[in-house]
Amino acid sequence: MTLLDCREVVRVYGGGRRRHTALTGVTVQAEAGEIIGVVGPNGAGKTTLLRLIAGEISLTSGELLVADHRAGTRAGRRAVGFASDPPLAPAELSGSEWLSYLASHRAGSPQERARLATSAVEFAELGSFVGRRIGSYSRGMMQRLALAAAAVNRGPIVVLDETLSGVDPLVHRRLRHQIARLASTGKLVVIASHDLVTVERLATRALVLWAGRIRADVAAATLIAERVAELTLTGSALATADRAILRYPGAVRTGHGLAIPLRRGLTIEQVLADLRDDRIPVAASRVRYRALEDILVQAAAEERVA
Amino acid sequence: MASIALAVKAEVIFGAFAVARHRTVRVAGILAFAAIAAWMLSGVAHEPRVTASTLLVAGGSLAAVAGSRLLAPGAALAAARRTGARWWLVPVGRLTGAVLVVSPAVWIGAIALGGTDDWLAVLRLALVGWLYAAAVAAVSLALAPGIGASPAGALGLLGVWFGGLAPSAMAELLAPVPYLQRPVVLLWNALPLGWRAERWWEESGWLDPTVLAVWVVVGVLLAALGAERPLSGERTTGQPG
Numbered sequence: 001m002t003l004l005d006c007r008e009v010v011r012v013y014g015g016g017r018r019r020h021t022a023l024t025g026v027t028v029q030a031e032a033g034e035i036i037g038v039v040g041p042n043g044a045g046k047t048t049l050l051r052l053i054a055g056e057i058s059l060t061s062g063e064l065l066v067a068d069h070r071a072g073t074r075a076g077r078r079a080v081g082f083a084s085d086p087p088l089a090p091a092e093l094s095g096s097e098w099l100s101y102l103a104s105h106r107a108g109s110p111q112e113r114a115r116l117a118t119s120a121v122e123f124a125e126l127g128s129f130v131g132r133r134i135g136s137y138s139r140g141m142m143q144r145l146a147l148a149a150a151a152v153n154r155g156p157i158v159v160l161d162e163t164l165s166g167v168d169p170l171v172h173r174r175l176r177h178q179i180a181r182l183a184s185t186g187k188l189v190v191i192a193s194h195d196l197v198t199v200e201r202l203a204t205r206a207l208v209l210w211a212g213r214i215r216a217d218v219a220a221a222t223l224i225a226e227r228v229a230e231l232t233l234t235g236s237a238l239a240t241a242d243r244a245i246l247r248y249p250g251a252v253r254t255g256h257g258l259a260i261p262l263r264r265g266l267t268i269e270q271v272l273a274d275l276r277d278d279r280i281p282v283a284a285s286r287v288r289y290r291a292l293e294d295i296l297v298q299a300a301a302e303e304r305v306a
Numbered sequence: 307m308a309s310i311a312l313a314v315k316a317e318v319i320f321g322a323f324a325v326a327r328h329r330t331v332r333v334a335g336i337l338a339f340a341a342i343a344a345w346m347l348s349g350v351a352h353e354p355r356v357t358a359s360t361l362l363v364a365g366g367s368l369a370a371v372a373g374s375r376l377l378a379p380g381a382a383l384a385a386a387r388r389t390g391a392r393w394w395l396v397p398v399g400r401l402t403g404a405v406l407v408v409s410p411a412v413w414i415g416a417i418a419l420g421g422t423d424d425w426l427a428v429l430r431l432a433l434v435g436w437l438y439a440a441a442v443a444a445v446s447l448a449l450a451p452g453i454g455a456s457p458a459g460a461l462g463l464l465g466v467w468f469g470g471l472a473p474s475a476m477a478e479l480l481a482p483v484p485y486l487q488r489p490v491v492l493l494w495n496a497l498p499l500g501w502r503a504e505r506w507w508e509e510s511g512w513l514d515p516t517v518l519a520v521w522v523v524v525g526v527l528l529a530a531l532g533a534e535r536p537l538s539g540e541r542t543t544g545q546p547g
Contacts, residue, residue: 051537054388055387055536056384056387056536056537057536057537058536072536074390074391074392074393075390077387077388077390078390082388084384088380088381088384088385089381089385090320090323090324090381090382090385091381092323092324092327092328093320093323093327097319097323100316101316101319101320101385102385102388102389104312104313104315104316105308105312105313105316105389105390105391106308107308107309107312108308108309108312109309109312110312113312153388
């Protein structure tokens with residue numbers, strides 16, 4: 001069942017000299033049970049895309065349907081649980097008052113409201129601080145409250161903007177499990193993050209946004225199927241690495257050497273032999289799965305060439 | 307199926323908490339009580355006109371600040387949009403909550419200023435103060451989503467402080483600038499200002515309370531429109547100040 005249907009979505013902020021196109025021609029569909037990771041550099045349009053899905057801002061052009069409702073309409077907003085970045089919750093209320101408030105708009109009886117609020121507290125592990133005034137929360141606590149607030153919404157779509165950043169590693173691990181459980185109940189989860197490892201672990205599919213466009217739409221299974229030779233170069237070898245980049249399609253520089261996709265039968269032995277022939281010394285080498293970071297680095301390299 | 311009664315109750319409580327727990331409103335409340343106390347101690351408080359205008363300025367100031375917090379851009383406005391509630395539910399519920407918080411101040415002020423000799427007069431004074439406070443709160447509630455909480459509260463306060471001047475006094479004041487005189491006097495007649503509440507208290511009649519009540523409805527309608535409108539900025543603001 002298609003829960004998200006974006007067609008040629010454009011969003012422009014401001015006008016005249018301050019006009020800025022945040023998203024252009026974004027087309028994407030997503031099904032129930034998927035976890036879509038949205039990644040990209042700052043200003044790529046991740047937050048704009050999420051706010052459009054949540055109905056916080058309106059489209060400039062295009063069409064965006066959430067659970068068969070136009071985004072931004074009352075029905076569309078009710079279909080989406082949204083945890084924004086920065087998290088927005090009234091500082092005057094306590095965490096439990098805030099969740100109870102949100103649950104009141106979804107429940108049919110006081111008992112159901114209490115059940116919804118309690119399950120949200122358990123979902124995001126807020127037990128130790130939920131009674132405190134929100135104004136006194138740390139960033140990590142605010143993120144967990146935002147996640148709980150998004151989960152209180154009974155709609156089929158949950159949108160999370162950098163929700164796991166600032167959360168301690170142990171809670172982070174358990175919350176990843178909870179988010180995966182949400183998807184297993186048939187909800188669509190859309191999560192934007194700069195933490196690529198989290199997205200790789202959690203998402204079933206990743207959208208790479210760059211300058212307001214979708215540069216790649218990759219299934220997690222595809223990432224796992226591809227291999228990359230990662231080479232560590234030192235000293236003068238780093239200066240001669242450009243020759244190797246030109247030889248292998250998709251090869252990019254990394255912080256300490258090269259990453260070369262192993263495609264069309266290319267093996268790491270072949271790469272090492274080629275570099276030996278070119279008198280480029282390799283300090284260390286390993287083969288790993290292709291990572292989202294490779295796609296981002298490649299997009300940056302292509303952007304520079306363009 | 308969501309229950310409307312539960313949602314309305316949640317909005318009333320939200321409105322009451324947003325007002326009662328916000329530092330700006332607490333400061334406004336303290337100032338309002340200080341003004342009432344000062345007038346009482348000055349010995350002129352029991353002159354009828356001073357009594358009414360003191361209560362209207364104190365209650366109106368509190369209501370202007372309270373109303374501006376209810377749909378403040380940031381968490382309060384985002385919460386209103388995320389609930390996906392019926393258009394009328396959020397402004398009506400939150401305004402009710404705010405008026406519930408402001409009401410005791412108005413009633414205590416009316417009793418303190420009106421004395422205990424004539425309970426009927428005190429009741430009438432409280433009713434005038436209460437409806438005026440509701441109209442002022444509704445207007446600043448309506449302004450907040452569009453222009454922000456602080457400007458909305460400031461405009462409300464200006465209206466409360468200078469609104470005691472009657473339209474005829476305004477006309478006289480603006481006589482040297484005729485191109486301003488006509489629109490300002492028209493506006494002065496239309497807005498829910500203190501002179502109208504004072505006139506209602508002095509002369510009774512239906513026109514003045516009707517105008518104030520119409521402004522409560524207009525405020526709710528405009529606030530509903532403001533809350534439903536998608537945001538335009540690149541980022542939502544953080545916690546309200």
